[in-house]
Amino acid sequence: MKKEEREEMSRDCKKIISGLLAMLLVISAMSGFFVSFTVAEAEETASANAAVSTEVLPTGVGVAMMEGEEITVSFAKASCVYIPITLDNAGYLNVYRSDKSAEDADILDDITVSVISGSTFGSASGEAVLVEEKVSEMDETGAFYLSAGAYYIKVTGVLGTESLLRAAYSTGLVIDIGKTSKVALGNHKASKKFYMQFTASKTGYLGIENMTGSKVSVGLATEAKKSLSKKKSLSAYSSKNHKDGKTQTGYGVIKGKTYLLYVQAAASVRKASLKTSIKSYNSVGGKSFARAKTLSKGKAVAATMGAGEAASYFKFKKSSYGRKYLTMDTSKLKNQGSIKMKLYFKEVSGPKKGKILPVKVNGRQVGYTIKGEYKKRLNIPANWPNVTYYVKVSRTGASDSGSYKVTIK
16 A cells, blocks of 8 residues: 555544544533433422422321320421311410430421411412411420311421421410410410410419510409409510519419419510419418407518408507517518508407507508518507507509518517
8 A cells, every 4th residue: 555545544544533532522411411401400300399398197197186195297208297187166276396306416407387277278379377386396386376167287397307296275275383384476466465374373472574585565364354463564585684673573372263364465476485483472361350360479471462352461469568560571572563551459448349440640540551672660659558459451552462571579
C-alpha cells in the first residue's frame, strides 16, 4: 500500500472514531438528562404526597380514645391522621400526649392536634377547624368546649414517627387544684367567660397565677354562676411580673364547697394556663354569736373569710382587772378587698341582761377595717367590765374574701 493511501486511511479512521465518541457523549448526556428528570420528578411527587398524605382511622379508635384509653397514632403511612369521634352531649374535651423521649435522646417533635367539624371533613371549600394546638411531649391541648355532634380529631406529625394520645371528656370542666390547668379558648369573643369547676379540699386561701404569655382576667362564682368576686386582670407571665405579684390573685374558700373559677381573654388569645393552690387557714369562726369560736389567750387563730360567706364570730372573756389587746393580722396572709372587725359584749345586768350589744366609745362602735397585708391592734382598757366580748369579722364589700389571724393577749 502506498504511503498516500495509508495516510488517507488513517485520517478516515480518526474521523470514524471521533464520530463514535461524539455520539457516545450525546447519548450519555441525553441519558443523564432523562435520569435526572425522572429523579427530580419522583422527589417532587413524594414531597407533595408527604405534605398532603392522610389516613382516616376506624371509628373504634376514637371510641377507645374518648373512653380514656391510651392509643398509638402512627405516622408511618401518612403525616396527617384523622380520628372520628361523636359527642352525644355538649362538653369539654382535652387531648393528652403521654409519650416521652429517652434521657439520652433528642426531644420528640411537636405534633399538632386539631378538631374538625364532621360536616366539613373533606369539603372542597375547606375544613372548619374549631381548635388547633401544638402539643409537645407529656403535654395537653387544654380543655375546649364542643357542642353535641360528629367531629374528627386531626393529628399532624412527622412521617415515620408515632405518638401516644388519650382524651378526657366531661359535661363540665373540672380542674385539679395544685396543678397548672390549661383551657383551649379556640375562636371566641373577648366577653366570653370560660368556667372551670372545683371543690375546695380544705379551708384557706386559693392562690391563682396566670402562666399564660398574655394578659387574662379571672373571677370566682357559685355553681349557678353568681359572682363571688370582682373580675381581676392578671398580667402576662414573666419573671418580673411574677416577682411584682402582677400575675397573681386569690380568694378565701371553704372546705367541701364547690366553686366556679372563670377566665376571660382577648379574642387573639387561644389558650389560658392557670396555676392554682390552696394554703390552709382552717378556722372559720362561728356562724353566729351563739356559736362563736373561743379565743385562747396568746394563741393566734388562722382563719378564712370565704368568698360569699356573711361573717365569722369569735369570743373571749375578760375575767380580771387589766388591759388586753385584740390583734388582727393579714401581713403574711392574703385577701381580696377589706375585712372589718366589730366588738360586742354580753350584758350581765339590767333590763338587757343576756343580750349581746355593740361596744361603744363616745357614741361610736369599737372596731376597725383592715386591708390585705396589714396588721392592727385594738386596746381593751383595764377598766372595761369583766364580761364576755364578741368579735364579728365580716366583709367590707360583697366580693371581699381572704385569710387573717386573730389573737387576744
